[in-house]
Amino acid sequence: MDVTIIVPTFNESLNVEELVSRTEKAVDGRAVELVFVDDSTDDTPEVIRQVAARHRLPVRLVHRAEPVDGLGGAVLEGFRVANGTWAVVMDGDLQHPPEMLPGLIDTALGGSANLVAGSRFLEGGSAEGLSDGLRVFLTHFSTRLTKLLFPRKLRDSTDPMSGFFAVRLDAIDLDELHPRGFKILLEILCRRQMEVVEVPATLAPRGGGESKADIKQVWRLTRQIVALRIGRMPGFALIGFCGAIANLLIMAALEAAGTGYLTAAIVAGVVTIIGNFLAQEAWLYHDLRAGARKLWSRFAHSAGFNALETAVRTFVLWLVVELTPIHSIIAQGLLLIAGFLLRYAYHEKVVYRQLAEIDESKFDDVGETARADGPR
Numbered sequence: 001m002d003v004t005i006i007v008p009t010f011n012e013s014l015n016v017e018e019l020v021s022r023t024e025k026a027v028d029g030r031a032v033e034l035v036f037v038d039d040s041t042d043d044t045p046e047v048i049r050q051v052a053a054r055h056r057l058p059v060r061l062v063h064r065a066e067p068v069d070g071l072g073g074a075v076l077e078g079f080r081v082a083n084g085t086w087a088v089v090m091d092g093d094l095q096h097p098p099e100m101l102p103g104l105i106d107t108a109l110g111g112s113a114n115l116v117a118g119s120r121f122l123e124g125g126s127a128e129g130l131s132d133g134l135r136v137f138l139t140h141f142s143t144r145l146t147k148l149l150f151p152r153k154l155r156d157s158t159d160p161m162s163g164f165f166a167v168r169l170d171a172i173d174l175d176e177l178h179p180r181g182f183k184i185l186l187e188i189l190c191r192r193q194m195e196v197v198e199v200p201a202t203l204a205p206r207g208g209g210e211s212k213a214d215i216k217q218v219w220r221l222t223r224q225i226v227a228l229r230i231g232r233m234p235g236f237a238l239i240g241f242c243g244a245i246a247n248l249l250i251m252a253a254l255e256a257a258g259t260g261y262l263t264a265a266i267v268a269g270v271v272t273i274i275g276n277f278l279a280q281e282a283w284l285y286h287d288l289r290a291g292a293r294k295l296w297s298r299f300a301h302s303a304g305f306n307a308l309e310t311a312v313r314t315f316v317l318w319l320v321v322e323l324t325p326i327h328s329i330i331a332q333g334l335l336l337i338a339g340f341l342l343r344y345a346y347h348e349k350v351v352y353r354q355l356a357e358i359d360e361s362k363f364d365d366v367g368e369t370a371r372a373d374g375p376r
Ligand SMILES: Nc1nc2c(ncn2[C@@H]2O[C@H](COP(=O)(O)OP(=O)(O)O)[C@@H](O)[C@H]2O)c(=O)[nH]1
Pocket: 007, 008, 009, 010, 011, 012, 037, 038, 039, 040, 067, 069, 070, 071, 074, 090, 091, 092, 093, 095, 182, 210, 211, 212, 213
């Protein structure tokens, strides 16, 4: 099987017959199966079974009695059950005319990219089917915003909000994907660097029935973008915070046992540095260890940067307090935040940089991690 076409459906009984007929005609002669991942509360599953029986195209139905993660979760489920080397995702409401399938599939099978996306914004594409001005605005706004936030990963994408695309299933890690709403393509594009080719796509008006998109999707998309962008930062902050508390406790314990405060501070510092590193290794970056530099090198880079950051920060604090009217506590607060962000960036981009998979030519702009925008 070359291609599994995944069609998520939620109460789309009016469109199933036409969708299967037009798809069968369009993909004629290709090794393709169609999988409906259905969360309907109406008779859509029944209709799918009847329609499937009347067609030559292999059609399978996955009905989720207890749907998780809505549309995005349905597409993930489709990826899991797919027999194809490639998965194509297409809406079930005929907004993606099935006649676009040959172009998408042949580009996928004939090229070297691992993701082929239909773009409404390429010459020859069209977004005429966006139902109202608000949708048009939100689509353009979120496209601009995400391209700004992920310049490298979305470098070759003009339409990361598209719902019509093909992806090579061996190029994605299903456990890494955490779709929150409708924008599963964005999730795939931002989790790791994909090799993207686009083809023009038309977004037609809906067939029968009503859109299931609502204002909640804006909130979900916002959360998705935040999660994709900040990645492991909350975990990194938590480890740093626990380390600081541990540092104080160790110091207090040593001093209570009669150790001088400087010796106590040094011992507490060393223990904390090692403890933080082990926590990072075991918990936060365990999935990136294998592809990164060697253990001793990670430790040397991590501890070295932390020591350097502390020294530079203290020196800058001295400069700021001596030369400006800024209060020392305020200055230290701001410097601690800056230091934290630098440490985080350094761990993402250097300490746990994925060496093997990096093709230098692809990473010519700044502001992103190689592939570690990170799952939780
Ligand atoms: N399985 C599943 N499909 C869904 C869900 N929500 C929407 N869909 C399907 O996803 C596709 C796109 O949804 P649609 O309502 O047309 O959204 P719009 O095109 O953004 O207005 C359609 O085929 C829907 O039936 C869901 O929660 N579960």
